Amino acid sequence: MTATDPRTATPAWQPPQPSGRDILRFRLLVALSAAASLWYFVWLLQPHRIGNPALYGLLVLAELFNLAQAIGFWWTCARRPHPWSAAPATGHRWDVDLFIPVYDEPAVVVEPVVRAAVALRGARVRVALLDDGDRSEMRSLALRHGAAYLHRSTHRGAKAGNINDALARTSAPLVAVLDCDHVPGPRFLEATVGHFAAPGVGFVQTPQYYANAAQNGTAALAWSQQALFFGSIATGKAAHDSMFCCGTNVVFRRAALEAAGGFPETSLTEDFELSVRMHATGWRSVYVPEVLAQGLGPEDAASYVSQQLRWARGCISAIPQVLGARLPLRVRLQYLLSASYFLYGWTLVVYMLMPLLRILFGAQPLASTSAAGFLLHFAPYFVLSIACVARAGLGAYTFGAFALPAANFWVGIVSTIRAVLRRPAAFVVTPKQGYGGWQPRVVAPALVVAGLLLAVSAWGLVHNPTPGVLNGVAFALIHAVILLRGCAVALPSAHRDSGLRVPVPERAKGVVVGRAPLALPRTPPGVAPVPRPEHVREAS
Amino acid sequence: MTAVAVGRVPVDEVSRSRSRFRDPALLAAVTVLGALLRLYPLRSIWLDEAISVTQARLPYSRMVQQLMNDDLHPPLWATLLWLDVRVLGDGPLAVRIPAVLAGTACIPLMYLLGRELYDRRAGLLAAVLMAVAPLAVWYSGEARMYVLYLFWSILALLGQARVLRRGDRTGWVLFVVGSAGMFHTQYFSVLQLLAQHLIFAVAAFRGRLGGRRVDPLLRPWLLSMAATAVLCLPLLPYVLQQLANGGRPGGAPATAVVSPYVVAANLVWSVFGYHSDELMTRLVALWPAAMLLVLALLGKGRSWATSLLTAAVVVPLLGAFLISLQVRTFFEVRYFISVLPALLLLAARAVTGWLSRTGTRVAAAAVVTLTLLAGLGDEQFDQNNPRLYDYRSAFQYVQTQARPGDLILYAPEYLTPVVEYYDPGQPSAPIRPGAPLPPAPGRVLLLASFLNEPATTELTDDTRQTLLRDGRTLQQTKHWANVTLWVLS
Numbered sequence A: 001m002t003a004t005d006p007r008t009a010t011p012a013w014q015p016p017q018p019s020g021r022d023i024l025r026f027r028l029l030v031a032l033s034a035a036a037s038l039w040y041f042v043w044l045l046q047p048h049r050i051g052n053p054a055l056y057g058l059l060v061l062a063e064l065f066n067l068a069q070a071i072g073f074w075w076t077c078a079r080r081p082h083p084w085s086a087a088p089a090t091g092h093r094w095d096v097d098l099f100i101p102v103y104d105e106p107a108v109v110v111e112p113v114v115r116a117a118v119a120l121r122g123a124r125v126r127v128a129l130l131d132d133g134d135r136s137e138m139r140s141l142a143l144r145h146g147a148a149y150l151h152r153s154t155h156r157g158a159k160a161g162n163i164n165d166a167l168a169r170t171s172a173p174l175v176a177v178l179d180c181d182h183v184p185g186p187r188f189l190e191a192t193v194g195h196f197a198a199p200g201v202g203f204v205q206t207p208q209y210y211a212n213a214a215q216n217g218t219a220a221l222a223w224s225q226q227a228l229f230f231g232s233i234a235t236g237k238a239a240h241d242s243m244f245c246c247g248t249n250v251v252f253r254r255a256a257l258e259a260a261g262g263f264p265e266t267s268l269t270e271d272f273e274l275s276v277r278m279h280a281t282g283w284r285s286v287y288v289p290e291v292l293a294q295g296l297g298p299e300d301a302a303s304y305v306s307q308q309l310r311w312a313r314g315c316i317s318a319i320p321q322v323l324g325a326r327l328p329l330r331v332r333l334q335y336l337l338s339a340s341y342f343l344y345g346w347t348l349v350v351y352m353l354m355p356l357l358r359i360l361f362g363a364q365p366l367a368s369t370s371a372a373g374f375l376l377h378f379a380p381y382f383v384l385s386i387a388c389v390a391r392a393g394l395g396a397y398t399f400g401a402f403a404l405p406a407a408n409f410w411v412g413i414v415s416t417i418r419a420v421l422r423r424p425a426a427f428v429v430t431p432k433q434g435y436g437g438w439q440p441r442v443v444a445p446a447l448v449v450a451g452l453l454l455a456v457s458a459w460g461l462v463h464n465p466t467p468g469v470l471n472g473v474a475f476a477l478i479h480a481v482i483l484l485r486g487c488a489v490a491l492p493s494a495h496r497d498s499g500l501r502v503p504v505p506e507r508a509k510g511v512v513v514g515r516a517p518l519a520l521p522r523t524p525p526g527v528a529p530v531p532r533p534e535h536v537r538e539a540s
Numbered sequence B: 001m002t003a004v005a006v007g008r009v010p011v012d013e014v015s016r017s018r019s020r021f022r023d024p025a026l027l028a029a030v031t032v033l034g035a036l037l038r039l040y041p042l043r044s045i046w047l048d049e050a051i052s053v054t055q056a057r058l059p060y061s062r063m064v065q066q067l068m069n070d071d072l073h074p075p076l077w078a079t080l081l082w083l084d085v086r087v088l089g090d091g092p093l094a095v096r097i098p099a100v101l102a103g104t105a106c107i108p109l110m111y112l113l114g115r116e117l118y119d120r121r122a123g124l125l126a127a128v129l130m131a132v133a134p135l136a137v138w139y140s141g142e143a144r145m146y147v148l149y150l151f152w153s154i155l156a157l158l159g160q161a162r163v164l165r166r167g168d169r170t171g172w173v174l175f176v177v178g179s180a181g182m183f184h185t186q187y188f189s190v191l192q193l194l195a196q197h198l199i200f201a202v203a204a205f206r207g208r209l210g211g212r213r214v215d216p217l218l219r220p221w222l223l224s225m226a227a228t229a230v231l232c233l234p235l236l237p238y239v240l241q242q243l244a245n246g247g248r249p250g251g252a253p254a255t256a257v258v259s260p261y262v263v264a265a266n267l268v269w270s271v272f273g274y275h276s277d278e279l280m281t282r283l284v285a286l287w288p289a290a291m292l293l294v295l296a297l298l299g300k301g302r303s304w305a306t307s308l309l310t311a312a313v314v315v316p317l318l319g320a321f322l323i324s325l326q327v328r329t330f331f332e333v334r335y336f337i338s339v340l341p342a343l344l345l346l347a348a349r350a351v352t353g354w355l356s357r358t359g360t361r362v363a364a365a366a367v368v369t370l371t372l373l374a375g376l377g378d379e380q381f382d383q384n385n386p387r388l389y390d391y392r393s394a395f396q397y398v399q400t401q402a403r404p405g406d407l408i409l410y411a412p413e414y415l416t417p418v419v420e421y422y423d424p425g426q427p428s429a430p431i432r433p434g435a436p437l438p439p440a441p442g443r444v445l446l447l448a449s450f451l452n453e454p455a456t457t458e459l460t461d462d463t464r465q466t467l468l469r470d471g472r473t474l475q476q477t478k479h480w481a482n483v484t485l486w487v488l489s
Helices: A020-044 A053-077 A107-118 A136-144 A158-168 A193-197 A217-239 A254-259 A270-280 A301-324 A329-361 A368-393 A399-407 A409-421 A444-463 A467-490 B011-039 B047-056 B060-070 B076-088 B092-117 B120-132 B134-140 B146-166 B169-185 B189-206 B215-244 B260-272 B277-285 B289-296 B304-324 B339-354 B358-381 B391-401 B413-422 B454-469
Strands: A095-102 A124-131 A148-151 A174-177 A201-205 A250-253 A284-287 A293-295 B407-411 B428-430 B444-449 B474-480 B483-488
Touching (some): A053 A329, A053 A368, A095 A158, A107 A136, A158 A254, A174 A254, A193 A201, A193 A250, A201 A270, A217 A301, A270 A284, A270 A329, A301 A467, A329 A409, A368 B289, A467 B277, B047 B413, B092 B146, B120 B339, B146 B339, B169 B215, B189 B304, B339 B358, B391 B444, B391 B483, B413 B428, B444 B454
Antiparallel strands (some): A201 A250
């Protein structure tokens, strides 16, 4: 299995190291985008543009949300990165406890991780397999490779509780965490631990790389989003001293973890909340832009959607915490940008509603006399916004990656409602590892909306093919195409097997989100958040 | 890539060998199809063509003199037409033969350009698209210079592609000949030349040309500019004379910036051809569909070939827009028809390069081709096409109806070359504002065109009212595409 394990091959991607000229070009593009945005919004916000007042209000709200996200994206990515250098060689040889939390993942997934972890260079590493599944198979695996096997009698707090338990039973000044599907490269510690020579560094995060992107369509799209985040966005966040912990491929200073009270066990957003706490208590974060561990991305639509649900719920719930934390302004803004990202689902509903109402009832947000003006002012804004994302993605961000979160617009809506109502969020869909069939239930909301858009468009074409209706039809068709492209991950052809699927626990059905690992939003407006190959944990 | 052996010949060699024979055959078939589409249907000669034919009937020196005094076009097309009229005559087909030939030659050139920039698949599809492209077919059936301008522009692009890819002398020769040919045909070609030299400048600035250093590029590039200048030098006195005479721009001064609708309409025309105003309004209303194209470009990366083609689209469009700030009517697709090859080739590349499955590629190619064919059909046969002027049918009708003593009056006055071309065989005269109408012992056949111009409509209405007040009665009203005839007895 190892011979064909994509996680042990040389990674096909490394985060780009932008040169001064690259940054200058991006800033130039941002300047153009900002000018185009200003031009559009000054035009849009004229009182005489108002068509239907309610629709106009909704449109303006949606556009302002996206503008705020866009400005945040520009601000993040246009920042000149800290001059990058390898971790300083201090001569100090650190002791590191390396935790590999595991629940019921198969040995074929876990074993390469343990094998690679015990062979890491650059520190005195003690590898511990934290088994919440109490399986003798894992015990044998750990012992076979010379790793410690830690398990506990009370399985509280899911992954966070598992790590906290291990923290209490170990003592090294540095603690590394790897998800059980992330195979570290030999340089993982060499490239990270040196940064702790600086006393204020609380944790060092490295990219998450999906090694199965070439073999699986869903993982490929998820990776396309991942590449944008761990490329320009993470580099920019690091330059703003705001990079947050992503739950795996990360090394912590034990003192910082203890100062933050360990991993939050009752939070919906453990990684995120931990990062906020650490930054609020004065610790700094470092981002190492080098792929040092390789994992597996979600391989089917169900896995992707269930992760999105967890992440969206966690992130939206974290907004009050971010607002209340004692953080420097720019750090707080960075967290807010990330935490609010999943609200994009509401804006998509507004955008999709507009053509439907126009075709069916002739109602539109803008005065009809503004049609030509809308084209003139909106087109540069749209094109330059997309150009900015394309430039930041450096070719890695694709149309499919754009369409995937759009097709899951409902995730943010459901999560917002549940967060506001403070309802525990149960997973609706049970992801099946390696499921190779058609998964229509997972994408049912998007399919229904796409069907509605197509049906109303057809009705409009037959009954009233005026230029105004045709314009609405064109908008409706765009949304339908994007939704259907995003739904393509639910087709069997998207689930080609990488040979190493991320398993999903049998007991995932009906789990409570509050016990799930945190998903972090990390993408700009219109850009999808990145799923991670972490596993659903059941409520204890 | 490792070839899979079939017998003793590797598969890729078999494939290459097949394509060596198949491509020319396919290309020949496509070219023949394109030629037939360009010959049929043969629409009526319209005003600009009639003006060109009238000039071509003159002795050469007088024609050139007239061009210098009253025209704003270089003399190459007029010279070709002058020769054509001497050899083949001035019948509708004869005067259009040069355009048909140039338009047909564009098809294999597109194949060569596509193959040079991308691969043979892109070349073949680009040739197919050029064969059926409504705008190319339209101007291949018009005795004007635009399709020759198109031909030279492809040649110049092909030359530049060869230079950037191979750095060979043939490329430079093609580039220089294409550049000079363009300038001798249409002054607006400076926009494409600007785009192409911009690409050379960028290549030189970056210090690389097909993997080479700057030096191999810089010298021949400067030489190519010098050679083009030398080839264009004979035009200098001609151009100076035209400028000195303040050559009639033929367009209205700009009163307002070109509207987004005009820009969108020109883009639609460039790809889908000319259509009725009603259809154009609907097509332009579909502009949001272009947003999908923008999104589809995400993650596609860049190549020097695509950069070249993009520059060949954007720079002329932008240039035409800037010029239109002075003369609004200059933002007109025929003046930047050189963007067509780049647009078609980019479409061909998207179909053949972005789609990985053969079936999907073929289906997409079929959809694109059929869409253009639909546009072509509507363009050629819809009588509401505002670019269609059916003078032929109108004058044929006049000839069958006219009796001795009848008088043909026409408006606007500048329709004279058309009237002379179709020579109705009856006395005719233009109507002028405020001028008395000539006496007509028989009926008056009042023929009018360009009735979208308020002045012409007003003049025609006044004349009709005058004739009615004089005791005449309206016997008949006939309409053809953009031509109206009133028969007053």
